[in-house]
Amino acid sequence: MSALTRTVGRAARGLPTAIGAGAAQIRPVASGSPRYDGRTFSNPEPSAVLTLRDGLSLLPALLRRRDGGRPSTAVPLVTAPPPAQAGDLAVTWLGHATTLIEIDGRFVLTDPVWSRRVSPSPTVGPARLHPVPIAVGQLPALTAVVISHDHYDHLDLATVRQLVATQSAPFLVPLGIGAHLRRWGVPDDRIVELDWDDSHTVDGLELVCARNRHFSGRGLRRNTTLWCSWALIGPRHRVYFGGDTGYTEAFAQTGRDRGPFDVTILPIGAYDEHWPDIHLNPEEALDAHRDLGGGLLVPIHWATFDLALHSWAEPVRRLTAGGGDARIATPRPGERVDATRPGPADPWWEGPDPTT
Incomplete structure (x- = not known):
């Protein structure tokens, strides 16, 4: 019993x-937002979110899949x-939704997560499938x-506390x-x-809080805070960072109002x-x-944490197979893509990388 108590204590x-x-x-x-009803925010479009009962119903599938969501190497x-x-226009993908964007001589960091687990507990919750590259x-x-x-x-x-100690940049949220x-x-x-x-300008770079389709929540509380994507508008270039979102009519509106975008992330x-409205396939x-x-x-939000039932490489395989004439960069975690002259696509997820 004492060992169990210690384990629970560490997790909590x-x-x-x-x-x-x-x-x-x-x-x-x-309370200053028209999107807030006094308790929670909501999407203008109907958006089903996984319930506790839904989650419990998925447990057998999760148990059957074993390591299907993990890379083989x-x-x-x-x-x-x-x-x-x-530089003028570049993106370094650091894993999951963390990217370092270079736009017109400025650096912008997105959704920074350096911790081993994405959880309020240091010992329980989804763990990284690869280290942070830097x-x-x-x-x-x-x-x-x-x-x-x-x-x-x-x-x-x-990560927030590390950035407070090592950087002076503002947090836009x-x-x-x-x-x-x-x-x-x-x-x-x-x-x-x-x-x-709404938007805010820092050092000549306009950052726009763009509508998307998701939800929020930490602990047992849901939707007490807002969610968004970000449009970065510089003197010469424009970058769209999706964050986490389902498909929405807001993309087309943002494209008309703030685009076109040189890069979409x-x-x-x-x-x-089971949750088709709040994550893009x-x-x-x-x-x-x-x-x-x-x-x-x-593309982001794959390869770093196992958060769904699909296999590890399925997202990028489906993306590249269905891309048609779209220009797509598929960097390794930590790889910098110069968006002004991206190199040829390399299906590194299909096997060991001979350069490492």
Whole structure:
């Protein structure tokens, strides 16, 4: 019994802090939004979300699949540090939804997660399938950090605290997430909270909080904070970061209002028929890319954490098979893609990388 108690104690250590702020701390900012009903945010389009009962019904399938969501060999990484100076247009995928974007000489970091697990517990929850290619301390000076929503695989307490200590850039977040950041020690003057369609300019770079179709929640609370994608509009280039989203009519609207985009960074993994409205599948990501007037598509939200029932490489296989004439870059984690002259696609996920 004492061993069990110790195990439970380790799993629960730090949970209240990691879960973040409560509704009372979030409400003062959220209540200013027409999308907030006094308790929660919602999508304009009907959007079914997996219920607890649905989740329990999936347990047999999860048990049968065993290691189907894991790669058969080590994931090849590129561990070269990023350049000290940002280029005109480039993307370094660091795994899952964490990317380092270079746009018109500025660096923007998206959904930074360096922790081993995407969970409020350090010992329980989905663990990484590959290491982070670089350390937080190797990041260059950032212009901004953007966060799409407050799920653990997109908003990570330990990483936020590291960025507070090592960077001076502001955190741009959808409404309500500022309360989590304040609880974790982020100074007020480094937090910018925005509603859909609002924007904020940092060093000549306009960052637009763009409507998408998802949900939020930490612990047992759902939808107390807003979710979004981000449109980055520089003097010469435009980049769209999807974060995490299902297919929505908002893509076409954003394409008309803010596009066309030189690069779209869109999620392609963790989809399932049980939650079709809140995660893109690969074919929907291609549709979204076209809606946005995308030039180069960089897929994210696959390969790093096992969060669905599909096999590990299925998302990228479906994406490349159905891509048609779309320009698609498929970097290894840590690999920098120069969007002005991307190299040929390499199906590195099909076997060991001979260069490593």
